[in-house]
Amino acid sequence: xxxxxxxxxxxxxxxxxxxxxxxxxxxxxxxxxxxxxxxxxxxxxxxxxxxxxxxxxxxxxxxxxxxxxxxxxxxxxxxxxxxxxxxxxxxxxxxxxxxxxxxxxxxxxxxxxxxxxxxxxxxxxxxxxxxxxxxxxxxxxxxxxxxxxxxxxxxxxxxxxxxxxxxxxxxxxxxxxxxxxxxxxxxxxxxxxxxxxxxxxxxxxxxxxxxxxxxxxxxxxxxxxxxxxxxxxxxxxxxxxxxxxxxxxxxxxxxxxxxxxxxxxxxxxxxxxxxxxxxxxxxxxxxxxxxxxxxxxxxxxxxxxxxxxxxxxxxxxxxxxxxxxxxxxxxxxxxxxxxxxxxxxxxxxxxxxxxxxxxxxxxxxxxxxxxxxxxxxxxxxxxxxxxxxxxxxxxxxxxxx
Amino acid sequence: xxxxxxxxxxxxxxxxxxxxxxxxxxxxxxxxxxxxxxxxxxxxxxxxxxxxxxxxxxxxxxxxxxxxxxxxxxxxxxxxxxxxxxxxxxxxxxxxxxxxxxxxxxxxxxxxxxxxxxxxxxxxxxxxxxxxxxxxxxxxxxxxxxxxxxxxxxxxxxxxxxxxx
Numbered sequence: 216x217x218x219x220x221x222x223x224x225x226x227x228x229x230x231x232x233x234x235x236x237x238x239x240x241x242x243x244x245x246x247x248x249x250x251x252x253x254x255x256x257x258x259x260x261x262x263x264x265x266x267x268x269x270x271x272x273x274x275x276x277x278x279x280x281x282x283x284x285x286x287x288x289x290x291x292x293x294x295x296x297x298x299x300x301x302x303x304x305x306x307x308x309x310x311x312x313x314x315x316x317x318x319x320x321x322x323x324x325x326x327x328x329x330x331x332x333x334x335x336x337x338x339x340x341x342x343x344x345x346x347x348x349x350x351x352x353x354x355x356x357x358x359x360x361x362x363x364x365x366x367x368x369x370x371x372x373x374x375x376x377x378x379x380x381x382x383x384x385x386x387x388x389x390x391x392x393x394x395x396x397x398x399x400x401x402x403x404x405x406x407x408x409x410x411x412x413x414x415x416x417x418x419x420x421x422x423x424x425x426x427x428x429x430x431x432x433x434x435x436x437x438x439x440x441x442x443x444x445x446x447x448x449x450x451x452x453x454x455x456x457x458x459x460x461x462x463x464x465x466x467x468x469x470x471x472x473x474x475x476x477x478x479x480x481x482x483x484x485x486x487x488x489x490x491x492x493x494x495x496x497x498x499x500x501x502x503x504x505x506x507x508x509x510x511x512x513x514x515x516x517x518x519x520x521x522x523x524x525x526x527x528x529x530x531x532x533x534x535x536x537x538x539x540x541x542x543x544x545x546x547x548x549x550x551x552x553x554x555x556x557x558x559x560x561x562x563x564x565x566x567x568x569x570x571x572x573x574x575x576x577x578x579x580x581x582x583x584x585x586x587x588x589x590x591x592x593x594x595x596x597x598x599x600x601x602x603x604x605x606x607x608x609x610x611x612x613x614x615x616x
Numbered sequence: 617x618x619x620x621x622x623x624x625x626x627x628x629x630x631x632x633x634x635x636x637x638x639x640x641x642x643x644x645x646x647x648x649x650x651x652x653x654x655x656x657x658x659x660x661x662x663x664x665x666x667x668x669x670x671x672x673x674x675x676x677x678x679x680x681x682x683x684x685x686x687x688x689x690x691x692x693x694x695x696x697x698x699x700x701x702x703x704x705x706x707x708x709x710x711x712x713x714x715x716x717x718x719x720x721x722x723x724x725x726x727x728x729x730x731x732x733x734x735x736x737x738x739x740x741x742x743x744x745x746x747x748x749x750x751x752x753x754x755x756x757x758x759x760x761x762x763x764x765x766x767x768x769x770x771x772x773x774x775x776x777x778x779x780x781x
Contacts, residue, residue, distance in 0.1 A: 313619035440735025
């Protein structure tokens with residue numbers, strides 16, 4: 216704990232202002248975000264985020280692991296969208312290897328990614344509404360989120376740290392009856408979204424707390440490196456699922472919700488519409504699941520099926536070699552950006568030709584988007600800071616890594 | 617999707633619009649280029665990084681108006697030791713471009729991009745914190761992940777994974 220004492224300080228610029236410390240233990244900073252607020256009465260003069268409380272050195276740890284051992288670490292970066300992180304890492308390594316993924320695996324990856332987006336947006340909506348004072352929405356959102364987590368548990372054995380994707384495909388075939396369960400959830404989900412909206416969209420308290428608050432113009436959002444719904448709510452139409460399709464997203468039809476107001480309400484509208492679009496993508500994915508294997512035909516990379524290992528000598532040898540020595544990846548580097556629920560999640564992986572990555576860097580959306588907070592809040596009231604933090608949708612695990 | 621060998625010859629790549637634009641602007645600033653796995657990388661000279669970014673940003677065709685990421689790779693014990701990696705994104709064209717700057721370990725510093733993209737602030741602080749690369753003219757170059765009194769830069773290759781015990 217020796218290292219905990221010196222923390223950044225903010226000196227008040229004149230006699231009229233004072234410095235208020237908010238967090239890191241504060242219910243509405245969504246984790247361990249610490250904010251230093253210089254205030255003049257109730258008005259924010261300056262705001263300084265202090266992060267790093269959740270820094271676990273994942274990038275350094277990756278350099279000491281085999282390529283396949285990094286997958287469980289990626290879950291722990293953004294714990295609200297584990298599948299998105301798994302996918303970004305797996306796609307980056309697959310691109311380094313030049314590996315082709317069977318269509319069925321791609322299809323299931325897309326479906327699970329959209330369920331992850333639903334899960335993440337439900338947590339965001341519930342906590343964001345609770346921060347601003349609408350308690351009921353939280354309970355409704357977590358009711359549906361529980362259903363999504365049960366689906367994750369069915370497919371991967373884990374509710375949150377799924378680690379279900381593997382380099383070269385999926386860990387296992389989904390269990391029998393899994394797609395029926397997804398269909399069951401997906402069919403009854405749209406009325407639930409209407410229910411959330413009926414509690415918020417035309418609620419005068421909600422609109423009063425969100426409309427015209429914490430505005431961010433499109434130019435500022437680009438200059439501050441904001442991505443995802445935060446950028447799209449400021450009128451910039453970018454969605455990597457449509458613009459840089461990965462994992463077969465080009466085969467799906469969906470709209471990209473954009474709003475031009477740039478305030479907290481606009482970010483709320485964009486995300487709620489994204490819930491509806493994700494539901495549509497899951498529906499399309501369920502209707503056209505291709506036949507075939509969920510693992511690529513690359514025995515030196517993909518672990519063999521358990522059954523084959525017991526009957527075939529070669530499969531046993533490959534299994535032993537992958538587990539004990541890992542697999543080598545040709546030299547090179549790759550930057551793989553994908554659209555996470557929060558924005559651009561990019562994995563930059565450098566290989567030096569050995570079985571361990573030379574460098575893994577995660578470009579995390581929360582880290583970049585947090586910089587917009589200053590622009591949103593300065594000159595506004597303290598109560599608006601809480602609304603602004605919620606509307607950026609940060610996850611501190613993603614921010615600090 | 618079999619792998620093609622990387623193209624590292626500037627002569628073969630000079631038809632790529634990004635490289636052609638930079639060569640037309642200042643031939644001496646470009647120190648290398650690579651096209652590998654469908655991604656274009658251009659090495660620029662350390663002193664001309666900021667102008668190179670401005671050239672790409674203000675070009676009416678290319679319009680690399682967004683900065684996606686800044687990071688660094690430590691090639692210890694090779695020299696030049698560090699490679700600072702910039703990912704640029706063109707929102708109108710939806711294309712990515714990677715710029716790289718090689719810098720030596722003794723005097724690890726280069727120009728900050730905060731005057732062009734204020735969002736470079738956190739990324740550069742992270743590279744400073746974890747690699748010890750300094751960015752000139754950065755408004756607040758302090759540690760961001762590690763505590764302020766931490767010794768050493770953890771992502772350097774000569775820093776042990778378990779830390780100093």
